[in-house]
Amino acid sequence: MKQILSLVFFLLLFSFYSFSQTGNQVLATADGFKFTPADFPADIEKAFNSYPEQLAETRRNLLDEQISETLIAAEAGERNLSTEKLLEIEVAQKVADPNEEQIKNIYQANRDSIGDKTLEEVRHQIVAFLRREPQQKAYTELLTRLKAKFKVIVGKDVNAPGLKNTDVLATVGAKKITVADFDARNRIKLSDFEGNFYDQVRDQLEEVVFNSLVVKEARTQDLTASEFIAREITDKLTDFSDQERRQLEKALTSRLFNKYHVKVLYREPEPFVQQISTDDDPSRGNPNAPVTVVMFSDFQCPACSAVHPVLKKVMAEFGDKIRFVVRDFPLENVHENAFRAALAANAANVQGKFFDYAEILYENQDDLGDASLKKFAAQLGLNIEQFELDLGNEKFADEIRKDIADGKRYGVTGTPTIFINGVKVRRLSEESFRKSIERALSR
Secondary structure: OOOOOOOOOHHHHHHHHHOOOOOOOOOEEEOOEEEOHHHOOHHHHHHHHOHHHHHHHHHHHHHHHHHHHHHHHHHHHHOOOOHHHHHHHHOHHHOOOOOHHHHHHHHHHOHHHHOOOOHHHHHHHHHHHHHHHHHHHHHHHHHHHHHHHOOEEEOOOOOOOOOOOOOEEEEEOOEEEEHHHHHHHHHHHHHHHHHHHHHHHHHHHHHHHHHHHHHHHHHHOOOOHHHHHHHHOHHHOOOOOHHHHHHHHHHHHHHHHHHOOOEEOOOOOOOOEOOOOOOOOOEEEOOOOOEEEEEEEOOOOHHHHHHHHHHHHHHHOOHHHEEEEEEEOOOOOOOOOHHHHHHHHHHHHHOOOHHHHHHHHHHOOOOOOHHHHHHHHHHOOOOHHHHHHHHOOHHHHHHHHHHHHHHHHOOOOOOOEEEEOOEEOOOOOHHHHHHHHHHHHHO
8 A cells, every 4th residue: 555645743853854865875785786866767766856845745735734624613613513514514415416327327437347246336436436526626615715704824834944833834714823733733644654755765775676686696696687586486486376476576585685785774764653542442362462453444345354364364473462453444435334334343242242243244345234234143143132232322333433533533544554552554464564563562
């Protein structure tokens, strides 16, 4: 999941200046090699060297978003509404649902990607897709009106050096947005930006180093690079799976990096650690484990279904050193059954079967209607009368909404989002999970 896009204040300023790029900066060394940005492909080198400009643009965009949020909050306050209700009135309700012909046209145009799903199975997602652009237009029109109503005054440049916490970046009506306000709202997004940038550069750097060492090693054996790769990887494949190829490539990389004493000098930014509440959410494993893994999940999310067994496999390697907690983050705008599925899982939790029930939900994501939710409960031998009572219990709906609110506060925007001892895992892979757990154990 790639994108270019602590609580200690100075870290954000540090991130802005610590990545000042130079064309001859040594990013890694190996016997007989020094690797600099000039070794990257031209487009990657350009992106690397323009990091400060990318970060500055990101900060400006985040301030614009904050100004927009402040405008919405000011209008909602005047009308004695929540911001959600205001947006429902001024945006959602002003956009008509698409007609049947429009829905069918999108369905037919995307049959290759939709696969064998029926129109009814994907209707909710298609309607959400068709409403997205007109809703964005309605939102932009609302902001235009509010900017005319509430005076917006731009203050200090958000990228100016030496900013103080009390410096005012913008004034919206009577509300001042200070540097401290900006940092409090955006520190998670800026940390993600920095971390994702590092990941992309590190990937490219390792590829450059690997390719150079392959050429060098091949020459020592009177082989071409392609002959060497064939001998070390292609000819060793037995089931020709992607996983097998990745394992062979990883093993070869490790051997070459060790033989030629590779040192990566490009530093990873310090992880941003949050205090992720586990509340009274479903958990398994040692309650006193040194590592807590928290997964914000949506039971109708295909990525959650794919990631869950991978994460479970890695956690099993660490035994009682892991406590696993699941929190709800149903994406109702794209998954129409996700909230009810979360309610059902909470109902199963009352009878001690949360994780068993969750497994069934992940395996049956195309069939999560109420009848199926009750059928799954019966399969597990749950008390159906109690299950149905709990399925309609508003207490569980409130707990799910609290999970969603907490998730947004932690910077969760999609699922699955996984935190290991408060550090967000940027890459949802077996290797990344293992590395993150090992790092947490070493601290």
